[in-house]
Amino acid sequence: MQVYPSDYGVSLDFQQIVNFIKSKTTHERIIDLLEDIYPIDDFDEIKLRLLETEELANLLKQGGFPNFSFIDLTKPLQLLNKEGAVLLEEQVLSVRRSSVIVNELLDFFEQNPGYENLGRNFHMVYFTNTIVKEIDKIIDIHGLVKTSASKELEKIRKKLYEKRQESDRRFQSAVAKLKNQNMLRDFEETVYKSRRVLAVPAEYKRTVKGMILSHSANQLTAYIEPQGNLKLNLEIDELVEEERREIFKILRVLSHFLRQHLELIKAYDDVLVTMEALRAKARFTVDIDGLAPPIQNVPEVELIEAYHPILLVNYKKAGKKVVPLNLSLNKDNKVVVISGPNAGGKSVSLKTLGLIQIMVQCGLPVPVKEGSTIGIFKNIFVDVGDTQSIDNELSTYSSKLTRLKYFVEKCDENTLFLIDEFGTGSDPDLGGALAESILENLAKTNAKGLVTTHYANIKRFAEETDGIANANMLFDVEKLSPKFELVIGMPGSSYTFEVAQNTGLPKHIINNAKRKVNSHQVGFDKLLSTYSQKLKSVEEELKFLKQQKVDLKQIESEANTVKDEFEQRLKLDKQKAAERARTIQYGKFLEDLLFQYDKNKNKKILTDKLLKKYQAEKVKQLENKKSALVKPKKAKSGRKPKFDPKLFKVGDEVRLKNSHQKGKISSIEKEKAEVNIGFIKTIVSINDLRPVETIPTLQSSKAKRNSRK
Numbered sequence: 001m002q003v004y005p006s007d008y009g010v011s012l013d014f015q016q017i018v019n020f021i022k023s024k025t026t027h028e029r030i031i032d033l034l035e036d037i038y039p040i041d042d043f044d045e046i047k048l049r050l051l052e053t054e055e056l057a058n059l060l061k062q063g064g065f066p067n068f069s070f071i072d073l074t075k076p077l078q079l080l081n082k083e084g085a086v087l088l089e090e091q092v093l094s095v096r097r098s099s100v101i102v103n104e105l106l107d108f109f110e111q112n113p114g115y116e117n118l119g120r121n122f123h124m125v126y127f128t129n130t131i132v133k134e135i136d137k138i139i140d141i142h143g144l145v146k147t148s149a150s151k152e153l154e155k156i157r158k159k160l161y162e163k164r165q166e167s168d169r170r171f172q173s174a175v176a177k178l179k180n181q182n183m184l185r186d187f188e189e190t191v192y193k194s195r196r197v198l199a200v201p202a203e204y205k206r207t208v209k210g211m212i213l214s215h216s217a218n219q220l221t222a223y224i225e226p227q228g229n230l231k232l233n234l235e236i237d238e239l240v241e242e243e244r245r246e247i248f249k250i251l252r253v254l255s256h257f258l259r260q261h262l263e264l265i266k267a268y269d270d271v272l273v274t275m276e277a278l279r280a281k282a283r284f285t286v287d288i289d290g291l292a293p294p295i296q297n298v299p300e301v302e303l304i305e306a307y308h309p310i311l312l313v314n315y316k317k318a319g320k321k322v323v324p325l326n327l328s329l330n331k332d333n334k335v336v337v338i339s340g341p342n343a344g345g346k347s348v349s350l351k352t353l354g355l356i357q358i359m360v361q362c363g364l365p366v367p368v369k370e371g372s373t374i375g376i377f378k379n380i381f382v383d384v385g386d387t388q389s390i391d392n393e394l395s396t397y398s399s400k401l402t403r404l405k406y407f408v409e410k411c412d413e414n415t416l417f418l419i420d421e422f423g424t425g426s427d428p429d430l431g432g433a434l435a436e437s438i439l440e441n442l443a444k445t446n447a448k449g450l451v452t453t454h455y456a457n458i459k460r461f462a463e464e465t466d467g468i469a470n471a472n473m474l475f476d477v478e479k480l481s482p483k484f485e486l487v488i489g490m491p492g493s494s495y496t497f498e499v500a501q502n503t504g505l506p507k508h509i510i511n512n513a514k515r516k517v518n519s520h521q522v523g524f525d526k527l528l529s530t531y532s533q534k535l536k537s538v539e540e541e542l543k544f545l546k547q548q549k550v551d552l553k554q555i556e557s558e559a560n561t562v563k564d565e566f567e568q569r570l571k572l573d574k575q576k577a578a579e580r581a582r583t584i585q586y587g588k589f590l591e592d593l594l595f596q597y598d599k600n601k602n603k604k605i606l607t608d609k610l611l612k613k614y615q616a617e618k619v620k621q622l623e624n625k626k627s628a629l630v631k632p633k634k635a636k637s638g639r640k641p642k643f644d645p646k647l648f649k650v651g652d653e654v655r656l657k658n659s660h661q662k663g664k665i666s667s668i669e670k671e672k673a674e675v676n677i678g679f680i681k682t683i684v685s686i687n688d689l690r691p692v693e694t695i696p697t698l699q700s701s702k703a704k705r706n707s708r709k
Helices: 014-022 028-034 043-062 074-080 089-111 116-122 130-138 151-180 227-259 262-287 309-318 346-361 396-410 428-444 456-464 496-502 507-516 519-600 603-629 698-708
Strands: 002-004 189-192 195-201 210-215 221-226 301-306 325-329 335-339 373-375 379-383 415-419 448-452 468-476 481-488 653-656 662-669 672-677 680-685 689-691
Touching: 002 396, 014 028, 014 262, 014 309, 014 346, 028 262, 043 116, 043 262, 043 346, 074 089, 074 227, 074 262, 089 116, 089 130, 089 227, 089 262, 116 262, 130 227, 151 195, 151 221, 151 227, 195 210, 210 227, 221 227, 227 262, 301 346, 309 346, 325 335, 325 346, 325 448, 325 481, 335 346, 335 428, 335 456, 346 373, 346 379, 346 415, 346 448, 379 396, 396 415, 396 428, 428 456, 456 468, 496 507, 519 603, 653 672
Parallel strands: 002 379, 335 448, 335 468, 379 415, 415 448
Antiparallel strands: 189 195, 195 221, 210 221, 301 325, 301 373, 468 481, 653 662, 653 689, 662 672, 672 680
């Protein structure tokens, strides 16, 4: 795709976006790589870049992604590409660290399969411990070759240890002897060219047996290697050289082994470079609350509450709010002409669209709300700011016309053009007419565009032409200050005299200017101002109605609550009334029984009637229980069986509760367990552990790794 002119990064402030992203990493190699961020028009690639950056940004916010370090493998790879070249210990450790990091990242994506866009960067690498195990045989955690790396090295270091012990014993003996004779300085000894030497006052230097290696700057102190250490130290030097040669042999063999895995190590480097660059982009995405909006393979834009990214970052720090932009460019609304007062936000609106579009086509998430959609343009043409050219001796206006000539020649339906202060720089009438003619020509190409202007004829042309819409930046007439809010549908006044009045310019000068201006122009500007005031009134009315709607919903909610409470109370009253009715019925029944008993004194009749009443109540209770039993059973809970913490022991592989992070138990004390997760040790409650076997994919995962090894 083409972005014209080449200085768009400065004119649209895109270079500031790049600088923000570069500040999120400290590695020069990645900073150089990020400098080359450039928009593309490949729909599928843009979509993948957006989603992978958004996925990583979400992981960084959640805190669930491995905190990997960037390892620069440039030097190790240069040496491995040369047959016979030998890597130093630190370079070998760099290869080891890169293998560990990539293995950890691969393990993360295996345990979290929902990040396929981010995981696509790992298709050239695979899980293996071979490199790490081989290096660990040779190099220790401090980056030194292990004594056990070869039998010869073990033999040499044993001799070195013995010789150094003897050398130290002899040196301490010389110090003690000379100290008793008061022939040493207060600091007694020092080191000169890796040799321990005695600090002897210059007047005793001929008395002390040994070799004078140096003097102090004032010549008052001689540094002497004791006689008894001279031969011994020479032997130590020879052993040190033997040790160095043996280490070189060992590293040469190890380098040869690593050279056999050169392609995998190159892939490690590619992955780490890609992930570090992505992490810088993702960190910036977090700063601007960016998201990957749905993109469509058509040259159209629908922005809902889009924010200028740089203003958003700077205003956040200052605790201020940014007014969002709502804008549509489509087949029915190809060009929008923005008018309004100076410093009212016209240029910011134009730059917001330009930055959002370029960022998306660079694969960078943007600060917009859900519902926004961004299309893909093959050309983005920009005319923003002062374009005066000293080299070509062009004035600002001539330079703008040169760009507009290019726009007219190259614009098509896949082009987005952005023109700030359209028509300015020349005679208002002549320049305005030429600008109107250029805009008419651009509109015929079906390109999409955003234009800012103060020219009345451009506003009229937009009002009268299909596919071109007016828009204005709202202005608070009472406070005489801009509101930085874009409204589509009507042109805006420049509020020239109002702004002048607000600056304190004398009133007689303003009135004199009004008399000099064409009455039609003043009337038109006044009409726009009146419309703006009416629009403000309508907005306030709409705000009032919306609030009333909210209040009505609140009243309705409260009424429903009262209704529910009343129905519940009525239900309880009915239950109490039924209970009272039953009590009265039982009372009447018992009263009748007593009356009949008093009449005939027959206990059998009394007992029979009581028994029948009891049986009738029993039957009724059984029927109620039966009807309750036939009610539908509730679905069984899907709870997983609880784990018994007593089943864990040292050495068990476990995972943390509600996580797929795996580790191994190194110790257990009471209700706590120490778990090693990678290189990290953590102490957790045993109740928060789960067996690794509960992860269904574990066996297949292990089998897969073993096959790769």
